[in-house]
Amino acid sequence: MHWLYLGAAVIFEIAVAFSAGQSRGFTRFGWTAATLASGAVATVFLSLALLTFDVGVGYALWTSIAGVGIALIGAVFLGQRLTLQKIAGITLIIGGVVGLRLSGVA
Template identity: 35%
Template sequence: MAWIALVVAGLLEVVWATAMKQSEGFTRLGPSVVTLAGMLLSFGLLSWSMRVLPLGTAYTVWTGIGAVGAFAVGVLALGEAASPLRLAAAGLIVAGIVLMKVASE
């Protein structure tokens, strides 16, 4: 159950990071509210998962999901560049997440 909470927390990190970008420096109310709510839920689930999972594993997986997810949203929805080097970097982050999960079992 802790792993599910951690994955959801990571996905919520993508939500709040995207909403923060859309808030235009917290000048738009709707995206600002989504940012703050997403942060609270994401941090809450991360904290809950850390009661069971090791700190290093939980934090690495959470930030990795957030980083790769935000990169994907940037490329797919916001028109950001998807150069081979950036794609390789995202792939290395995913590989690190998988290795961290495997190593923690």
């Protein structure tokens, strides 16, 4: 169940980043509200996942998986460039997540 909680936390964290970008510095009320609500829900799910995960591992998984998701959404839907350096960074992040999983800590 902790993986489902972590997955939900990641999805809502991606929503936070997307909404924050659309809020234009919190000047657009609807997007600002979506940012704050998504952040609250992401935090709730993360805290549930951390009942099982070690805090450092759970937080590292949450931020890294969400970061990769945000980068990919930016490239696919927002027209942001995915350079070779970004692809290399994403690959390293994925390798780190897999390493944490294989180490048996998650």
